[in-house]
Structure formats: structure tokens, C-alpha cells
Amino acid sequence: MxxxxxxxxxxxxxxxxxxxxxxxxxxxxxxxxxxxxxxxxxxxxxxxxxxxxxxxxxxxxxxxxxxxxxxxxxxxxxxxxxxxxxxxxxxxxxxxxxxxxxxxxxxxxxxxxxxxxxxxxxxxxxxxxxxxxxxxxxxxxxxxxxxxxxxxxxxxxxxxxxxxxxxxxxxxxxxxxxxxxxxxxxxxxTLTAEEKYLNFINKYPGFASRIPQTMIASYLGMTPETLSRIRKQTAKK
Amino acid sequence: MxxxxxxxxxxxxxxxxxxxxxxxxxxxxxxxxxxxxxxxxxxxxxxxxxxxxxxxxxxxxxxxxxxxxxxxxxxxxxxxxxxxxxxxxxxxxxxxxxxxxxxxxxxxxxxxxxxxxxxxxxxxxxxxxxxxxxxxxxxxxxxxxxxxxxxxxxxxxxxxxxxxxxxxxxxxxxxxxxxxxxxxxxxxxTLTAEEKYLNFINKYPGFASRIPQTMIASYLGMTPETLSRIRKQTAKK
DNA sequence: GTAAAAACTTGATCTGGATCAAGAGTTTGA
DNA sequence: TCAAACTCTTGATCCAGATCAAGTTTTTAC
The missing domain is CATH 2.60.120.10 (Jelly Rolls)
Known part of the structure; x- marks a missing residue:
């Protein structure tokens, strides 16, 4: 062209x-x-x-x-x-x-x-x-x-x-x-806070690394503190 | 025609x-x-x-x-x-x-x-x-x-x-x-349970009278008990 | 390079709404 | 018409996640 x-x-x-x-x-x-x-x-x-x-x-x-x-x-x-x-x-x-x-x-x-x-x-x-x-x-x-x-x-x-x-x-x-x-x-x-997060990273892999957690928490309808705790827990598993 | x-x-x-x-x-x-x-x-x-x-x-x-x-x-x-x-x-x-x-x-x-x-x-x-x-x-x-x-x-x-x-x-x-x-x-x-309900009846007047409360509660993401209590409270005002 | 500002973590406490339970209407269907 | 099955209400208790607080790490801007 x-x-x-x-x-x-x-x-x-x-x-x-x-x-x-x-x-x-x-x-x-x-x-x-x-x-x-x-x-x-x-x-x-x-x-x-x-x-x-x-x-x-x-x-x-x-x-x-x-x-x-x-x-x-x-x-x-x-x-x-x-x-x-x-x-x-x-x-x-x-x-x-x-x-x-x-x-x-x-x-x-x-x-x-x-x-x-x-x-x-x-x-x-x-x-x-x-x-x-x-x-x-x-x-x-x-x-x-x-x-x-x-x-x-x-x-x-x-x-x-x-x-x-x-x-x-x-x-x-x-x-x-x-x-x-x-x-x-x-x-x-239908989902709990943890399920919402897992659903998010599963649906949009790659987003978690380029978007600040505070904003992801807000998108998921939870506080940054809650998201931080969820991440800590899921990392263990 | x-x-x-x-x-x-x-x-x-x-x-x-x-x-x-x-x-x-x-x-x-x-x-x-x-x-x-x-x-x-x-x-x-x-x-x-x-x-x-x-x-x-x-x-x-x-x-x-x-x-x-x-x-x-x-x-x-x-x-x-x-x-x-x-x-x-x-x-x-x-x-x-x-x-x-x-x-x-x-x-x-x-x-x-x-x-x-x-x-x-x-x-x-x-x-x-x-x-x-x-x-x-x-x-x-x-x-x-x-x-x-x-x-x-x-x-x-x-x-x-x-x-x-x-x-x-x-x-x-x-x-x-x-x-x-x-x-x-x-x-x-962004809204609390009460605000969600008020927003709903404001946006869809007439729905509340023809749809069972249990279903409206479910639509709004709350339990029927919570909706019942909210209705009682807002009726007072 | 460094001070200030964001972003993230962790802990303690609180609360809106869930859950459990039980009684009072209301609807449904043979 | 009447029992069974829903629907709604109200009270007592519980808990997921919010809020408040303080410290740590990372990013930004001159």
C-alpha cells in the first residue's frame, strides 16, 4: 500500500x-x-x-x-x-x-x-x-x-x-x-472479593503488571487494603 | 395498511x-x-x-x-x-x-x-x-x-x-x-444498598409493583431481608 | 541525587449487610 | 375450599470487607 x-x-x-x-x-x-x-x-x-x-x-x-x-x-x-x-x-x-x-x-x-x-x-x-x-x-x-x-x-x-x-x-x-x-x-x-480478583487476572493477564493495584482494587469494587491482603493469600497457595 | x-x-x-x-x-x-x-x-x-x-x-x-x-x-x-x-x-x-x-x-x-x-x-x-x-x-x-x-x-x-x-x-x-x-x-x-434501591425505583417506576421483592433484591445484589428493612425505613421518611 | 509524593503492606478495630430463625400474610392448585 | 407453597417481615447474631493508622518501598520531579 x-x-x-x-x-x-x-x-x-x-x-x-x-x-x-x-x-x-x-x-x-x-x-x-x-x-x-x-x-x-x-x-x-x-x-x-x-x-x-x-x-x-x-x-x-x-x-x-x-x-x-x-x-x-x-x-x-x-x-x-x-x-x-x-x-x-x-x-x-x-x-x-x-x-x-x-x-x-x-x-x-x-x-x-x-x-x-x-x-x-x-x-x-x-x-x-x-x-x-x-x-x-x-x-x-x-x-x-x-x-x-x-x-x-x-x-x-x-x-x-x-x-x-x-x-x-x-x-x-x-x-x-x-x-x-x-x-x-x-x-x-455473584463473586467474592477473592474470586473477583482471580477472575480479573485470568481474564486480563498482563493488566496486573502494568496497572497500579489501587486502580485495580477500585475497578473490582474493593479497597486497596483488601486487594493487598488477597494477593498475599493467593501468593501462598 | x-x-x-x-x-x-x-x-x-x-x-x-x-x-x-x-x-x-x-x-x-x-x-x-x-x-x-x-x-x-x-x-x-x-x-x-x-x-x-x-x-x-x-x-x-x-x-x-x-x-x-x-x-x-x-x-x-x-x-x-x-x-x-x-x-x-x-x-x-x-x-x-x-x-x-x-x-x-x-x-x-x-x-x-x-x-x-x-x-x-x-x-x-x-x-x-x-x-x-x-x-x-x-x-x-x-x-x-x-x-x-x-x-x-x-x-x-x-x-x-x-x-x-x-x-x-x-x-x-x-x-x-x-x-x-x-x-x-x-x-x-458507588452506591449503598439503600441508594441502589432508590435509584432502581426512580429509574424504573412501576417495576416495584409488578416484580416480587425477592427478585428485585437479587437484581440489586442484596438479600430479601435487607431490601425489606430498607423499604421499611424509606417508607418512614 | 535527593526530597517529596505516591503506592503498597500490615495490624487493629468497626460496620453494613449476610445469615439464621421463626412467625404472618398471600398465592396456588387439585 | 383448604392445605401446601411461596413471599414478606422482624429479630438476633455473625462476618467479609471497610476504615483508620502507621510503617516501608517505589516513583517522580527538579
Missing amino acids: VHGFTLSAPKLYGVSGGSIKKWFTSVIVNFKICASFGIYIILHAMYEIFQKYLDDKTELTQQESERIQSFAIIKKLRKRQYLLQEGDVWKYDAFITQGCVRTYTVDEKGGEHVNSFSIENWWTGDRESLMMQQPSRFNIDAIEDTELVLFTHENFEMLCREIPALNNIVNTILQRSFISAQNRIQASL | VHGFTLSAPKLYGVSGGSIKKWFTSVIVNFKICASFGIYIILHAMYEIFQKYLDDKTELTQQESERIQSFAIIKKLRKRQYLLQEGDVWKYDAFITQGCVRTYTVDEKGGEHVNSFSIENWWTGDRESLMMQQPSRFNIDAIEDTELVLFTHENFEMLCREIPALNNIVNTILQRSFISAQNRIQASL
Whole structure:
């Protein structure tokens, strides 16, 4: 697959400019910088991950692929940087090419409740805010330095209408997301704290090593102390 | 809208034949009985509820409506009758025109855990079993005498491919289902038993009066005793 | 390199909701 | 119509996991 150099390069987008140190991980890279060959290679590699995801899921013509890429926005987040803050309206479809983010709420006492983790090759965002066009109750921030491919929802819907195969992917993702949410509800109703943890590491091996325990505890609906004790006990066995 | 009498009448389907007493609520009504005028009127009225649902959601041509209706299967369930039993593979898309069903699992100690309630104008079934073609972990049974419109998933997918408007409805339902599951997870992570109950009766007014408290308690992840005490306390206020 | 801030562990104590038990309605079915 | 089977209530007791507290290790930032 060969792309015209300037035409098919993804648009670039970031939130904060800043010091030279910040340059690599979070910066508005404008068109001129993009035209610098070294940078282009890097950004191109990022988009390739998303392209590979699409290719794995479905058959797209080269024209369709290029059409999709022409609307892609590449974004980088540094660790702890927000992708979405409570009160803002979420307007994107966002695919993670590298890294890890968490979606959480903050209660009136300041306690954080983790709703979900998303890593590379998953989607993230707040569908409720997106669909209902209402301020989000969630915060989303990066647990690690993270790279995403974003589409404004407007553009993404248009692409879905144009490209049925893309629409089918979205449908499938939604179904899987729903099934996975159902299973989580089921687990929360039926399992003990220890069973929830074992179920988690079994279902998501690898997560335990890259996500702080405090956040995993919150995701599982228990305190960090309880999780620490459970880990100690299960390590014995 | 005028239907040819025999051609557009929905197909009829039921699980158990049986005594004359059972006749009205659950019986295989075959074509000959269907041709009896009185019965036809009743069944026609049932399908009309689904037709109205479709008309509310989207614009269909008369031809599309008739095409959909030609694949509809009408099913009646008596109170306590199963729509799906654990271990069976679910193969339908099912819309409730009247009544109420519950989806639940049974743990190794025989305890029932209610995953969801569905009433008229909602869909029910087990999407995981349907999508993965695997035996269901869930049971679905009727809390009240219930009437449904079923489509085999094969037929329904074909209809979705033929009729984009129907596909859009399915998409929207999936999104709403997912959002609602997310909210339930959030509630289970953040709310106390009392708050869960108040949240429930606020979100689903009318459910409390038609669903036994034991089942509501199970749905909310608490014991019937706890729910009883909460109701006593909140009644005081 | 180092001070400050997070993250994790361990212990002591507390508590919301579970469990066990028993009585009072209410529904169901022959 | 009436016994059996559920459903709901109320009280007594128990326990899984929360909270509070303090020390240790790891990470972050200049």
C-alpha cells in the first residue's frame, strides 16, 4: 500500500505544547513539522497499527482505507494527562494504538471509582455522552504514555454510512462491549472479593503488571487494603 | 395498511401443547386454527404492538413492513414458563409485546442471581450465547403471562441486511443496552444498598409493583431481608 | 541525587449487610 | 375450599470487607 506523501498523512492533533522535554510525548505537530521526514515515519507507524486492526477485522479496498485515514487524527497523551474530563461532552471515536487509559468517576467525597481500563487495540470514550450529547460523568486519563487515533463522531458516522464493512466492525464491537459489561455485572453479583480478583487476572493477564493495584482494587469494587491482603493469600497457595 | 389474510399473518409458534386449560396461554397454534377469525384478530393485535414500535422508531415502506412480518413468530409464555434454559443455545431476536421476563443465573448452591428484567416494548435474550453460538449460562422465564414476537437470528440478520433502517434500530438498541449496563456497573461500584434501591425505583417506576421483592433484591445484589428493612425505613421518611 | 509524593503492606478495630430463625400474610392448585 | 407453597417481615447474631493508622518501598520531579 503506497500513500501519497502529504495527502494521505494523518492529521495531527494534540492538547498541550510546552517545553522541549515534552516535545516527544505531547505536542501540536502541525503540517510543516509533519513534513519533516523523521517525524512522518513515526506517525505513519502509529497509524499503521490502526490500519492493521482494520485489515484484521475486514476487507477494505485501498480507496476505502485511504478515505478512513484521511479523517484520522493522531493524538498523544502523557501519563496522567486527561483525554476527557467530567462535565465535557465527548465527541470522538477513539482507538488506542499504544498505552493504557482508565475511565473513572469521582464521588462527592473525592473517591475515585474506576469504570474501565482500555489498552492498545481497544476503543475508549464515553458512549453515553457521545450519543446523548450531554456532559460526561466520567474522566478518562492516561495510565501510561498513550497514543490514539481519533475520529470526530460526525466524520466517523459518515464513514460508517459510506463503508458498510466499517459499520459492521462497529456493530461487533458494541455487541462485545455489551456482553463484557453483562459479564462484569454478573461477576459483581455473584463473586467474592477473592474470586473477583482471580477472575480479573485470568481474564486480563498482563493488566496486573502494568496497572497500579489501587486502580485495580477500585475497578473490582474493593479497597486497596483488601486487594493487598488477597494477593498475599493467593501468593501462598 | 391492508394485509392479505393468510400471507401476511404471522407464523405461530409455542413450546408446549397440553390440556384445554393451557390452551389460551401456551399452545402450538397451527395454520388451521389461525385461520379461525377470532384467533386471528387476537394475534394480529399482538403483532400490531411490534409494528407500532417499528413505526415509532423509523420509517418503513409497506413492503418492508410486510417482509418483516412474514418472518415473525408469535409466542406466548405462561407465568414461570421458560423462554431459555441454561445450557441451551439461544437463537432468536425476541421482542416482548406484553408481560415481563427475568434473566438469571443459578450458582452451585442453588442461589438465583437476577441479571435483568425485560417488559413490553423491550428486547430479551442472551446475546453472548447468540453471538458465540455457545450454551447459555442464563435462564430466562416469565414473571407474568407474556407475549413475544420472535425472529430466528438467521432471518433477522437477513432482514437487517435488506433493510438498513432495521439495522439502525438494532444498533441503537445495542448502544442503549451498553450504556445502561455501564450505568449499572457504576451504581454497583458507588452506591449503598439503600441508594441502589432508590435509584432502581426512580429509574424504573412501576417495576416495584409488578416484580416480587425477592427478585428485585437479587437484581440489586442484596438479600430479601435487607431490601425489606430498607423499604421499611424509606417508607418512614 | 535527593526530597517529596505516591503506592503498597500490615495490624487493629468497626460496620453494613449476610445469615439464621421463626412467625404472618398471600398465592396456588387439585 | 383448604392445605401446601411461596413471599414478606422482624429479630438476633455473625462476618467479609471497610476504615483508620502507621510503617516501608517505589516513583517522580527538579
